[in-house]
Amino acid sequence: YPPHVRNFLQEFNDELVRLGWVYENASSRWACPALPVKKPGKDEFRQTSDYRPTNAETEPIAGVMPILQVITEHVRGMCFFGLFDFIKGLWQLPLAKASQEILSYMTDAKVYTPTRVPQGCSDAALHFQVTMERCFAKLLYKHLLIWIDDLLLYAEDVDTYLEKLGELFSLMNEFGLKLSAAKSSLFQRSVKWCGKIIDGDGVRHDPQRIAALRE
Known part of the structure; x- marks a missing residue:
């Protein structure tokens, strides 16, 4: 790894050890290489691992990911939105x-x-999706959309929005889930979520996401 990537790996994994989410294991009989991936448009990395050898020995679970074109129909006519993102995503499970x-x-x-x-x-994203759908079943597709670790809260009016926001936070607390304050936003009239612009006028593709297709 280049020096700046080595520094990231050291700091990131020191934090995971501190949180108790990983532990040093020099006697492990199995290990795949860490695979840092640069975040789009940023000088930051996220850590994944090259689990191809492990995944090849894993029996995949059965499940279905939501179809964005279908689930975003639920937000048509809504006027107030909130975006939420989990801290370190899948690591919370x-x-x-x-x-x-x-x-x-x-x-x-x-x-x-x-x-x-x-x-x-294997199946980490699907497992996380299904788990979040179970945790937030009370709000799902009525006032909340979930795409892995990206949440979209929506309501037609302010009073309903505040009520559902409180319910969302209560469920977060109940299941011990943590949100990133830096990546969350409240009381938005227009939002970008999963490559789409969503507002009171409806749902449309984010021009920045499809610019390459037009050129």
Whole structure:
């Protein structure tokens, strides 16, 4: 890894160890390489791992991801919106003890074994999606859309919005989930969510996301 990527891996994994989400495991019998990925348009990275060897030995779960074109129909006619993003996304979900060692990963310095669901392993995104849908079933498709770790709260009027916002926060607290304040926004009349612009006039593609197709 280049020096700046090594620094990221060190700092990121030190934080995960502090949180108890991974632990150093020099005796692990299995480890895949950490795979830092640069975030679009930023000088920041997110850590995934090259779990191809592990995934090849994993039986995938059955499940269905939402179809964005279908679920965004629920927001037509809505006027007030809120965007929410989870801190470290998938890492908030606990990982079964039997699955921990096989999902160990290594940086250039150490081997770590996760106690939470890491990015890159088979079905992690689907597992997270299904779990969030269960946690927020009370609001889902009535006042909330979920795409993995991106949440969109919506309502037709301010009073309803405030009521549903309170319900959302109550559910967050009930299930021990944490939001990123920096990536969340409240009381928006127009939002960009999953490549679409959503407002009181309806739903349309974000021009920036499809600019390359037009050129």
